[in-house]
Amino acid sequence: MTVTTTTPDRVFQLTGSCNNYPWGKKGKDSLAAQLCAKTDKSFQIKDDEFYSEMWFGDYPDFPAKKFDTGEPLKEILEKNKETLLGKKVIENLDGQLPYLPKILSIAKALPLQIHPNKELATKLHKKDPENFTDPNHKPEIAVALSKFEVFAGWKPLSHIMPLFQLSFLRQFVPAGTTDTWTDATLREITRSLLKAEEGTVQYIAQSLLKTPKEDLGPKNDYIPDLIPRLQHQYGPKDPGTLVALLCMNFMVLQPGDSIYIPADGIHAYLSGDIVECMARSNNVLNAGFCPPADRNSYDLFAETLTFEGHTAADMLLPSKKSEKSKEGRTVVYKPPMSEFDMLKADLGAGESDEIAPSDGPGVLIVTSGEGTMLAEGKTFDLKEGSIFFVAPGTTVVWKTDKGMQIHMAVV
Numbered sequence: 001m002t003v004t005t006t007t008p009d010r011v012f013q014l015t016g017s018c019n020n021y022p023w024g025k026k027g028k029d030s031l032a033a034q035l036c037a038k039t040d041k042s043f044q045i046k047d048d049e050f051y052s053e054m055w056f057g058d059y060p061d062f063p064a065k066k067f068d069t070g071e072p073l074k075e076i077l078e079k080n081k082e083t084l085l086g087k088k089v090i091e092n093l094d095g096q097l098p099y100l101p102k103i104l105s106i107a108k109a110l111p112l113q114i115h116p117n118k119e120l121a122t123k124l125h126k127k128d129p130e131n132f133t134d135p136n137h138k139p140e141i142a143v144a145l146s147k148f149e150v151f152a153g154w155k156p157l158s159h160i161m162p163l164f165q166l167s168f169l170r171q172f173v174p175a176g177t178t179d180t181w182t183d184a185t186l187r188e189i190t191r192s193l194l195k196a197e198e199g200t201v202q203y204i205a206q207s208l209l210k211t212p213k214e215d216l217g218p219k220n221d222y223i224p225d226l227i228p229r230l231q232h233q234y235g236p237k238d239p240g241t242l243v244a245l246l247c248m249n250f251m252v253l254q255p256g257d258s259i260y261i262p263a264d265g266i267h268a269y270l271s272g273d274i275v276e277c278m279a280r281s282n283n284v285l286n287a288g289f290c291p292p293a294d295r296n297s298y299d300l301f302a303e304t305l306t307f308e309g310h311t312a313a314d315m316l317l318p319s320k321k322s323e324k325s326k327e328g329r330t331v332v333y334k335p336p337m338s339e340f341d342m343l344k345a346d347l348g349a350g351e352s353d354e355i356a357p358s359d360g361p362g363v364l365i366v367t368s369g370e371g372t373m374l375a376e377g378k379t380f381d382l383k384e385g386s387i388f389f390v391a392p393g394t395t396v397v398w399k400t401d402k403g404m405q406i407h408m409a410v411v
Helices: 031-039 073-079 086-092 118-127 157-165 183-195 198-210 223-234 240-247 298-304
Strands: 011-015 017-019 053-055 099-106 112-114 140-144 148-154 248-253 258-261 267-279 285-288 330-333 341-347 352-355 362-369 371-375 378-382 387-390 396-399 404-410
Touching: 011 031, 011 378, 017 031, 031 053, 031 099, 099 362, 099 404, 112 240, 140 148, 140 341, 148 258, 157 183, 157 240, 183 240, 183 298, 198 223, 198 240, 223 240, 240 248, 240 285, 248 258, 248 267, 285 298, 341 352, 341 396
Parallel strands: none
Antiparallel strands: 011 387, 017 053, 053 099, 099 267, 112 267, 112 285, 140 258, 140 267, 148 248, 148 267, 330 341, 341 404, 352 396, 362 387, 362 404, 371 378, 371 396
16 A cells, blocks of 8 residues: 655645624725635625625635635644644644734724733633633734834833823722832722722723823823724723723824834724734633623633833834845744744845744735735735744745835744
């Protein structure tokens, strides 16, 4: 009996999967939908449908599939771990694609949320596997493709304290608090804001609208401008509005800017198109900017909070020149985690770049333009929306006549 084995392709094209959360952009306004439709010919954009995210990893909720066969990426990887994942991933990163890349198109605020750390995620997964579908943590980065508005991390305590000297906010300051606040003070204030009666939430918002901007402090003068917008999106009773505006950094990023959200880091994306990449997980705790039925325990949320980021600058993840780039036209975003880095190549007309091999798998998406990729002795056409898997140890060369931008998650 003769057993034949086939060598798997080391570089192959993928299609992504779109989802329809109501915070997404509608119809053709959604970049996620536009990019998804460019490679998945069965995907038809409906003008009245929300399209929030395109996923292109192997996570089962919205899996990527091999372009020419429709086979789920996860099944391909499981059959060819040594070739397609490599020793580093097999030995150190659970033997599966360790990251989950996405395109997000955001029309209104995502839930005010945190992603639990590994210890808590393991407990929640064991207790409630239906809602916490894996035992992993989920630190993440977001790279702006357009103007990107986001609440991320905590304001400096020195910017928060003056707000809570206002008469209508003093009720949330824990009894016995001195003039010296700590992160423990902020944890209890956040808990109290989230647990406030709906009428109190409305009263506080109205009081903020009536307060002269100079009384809010120079770093908080944007608060009255955002209240009507957030209330229009989620109603006047949602406590997420108070936590986000009073306690969190409000940031406006431009294309190419990036932020890093650590495990247990509080955040809420507000608007824009982004490339997002995270450790391989879909666990989340929500506390606002969503219907009450979708919110988790406020006490669990408050106890899980961490306080690593205490300025807007703390949340930024600047790009650096990538050592993998031969021509110097590719930068890297290196979050402080082991699961992935993110490369971004910006090639002008007639330009190229060669990217050195990685120890683990790569997944790339063409976010604009068109060109070609040379890899494994083959030439692949690249168009806007093209998604490719690249095996460990593979050199790639990108070329373009008209200009092209590529984002690539690598281990």
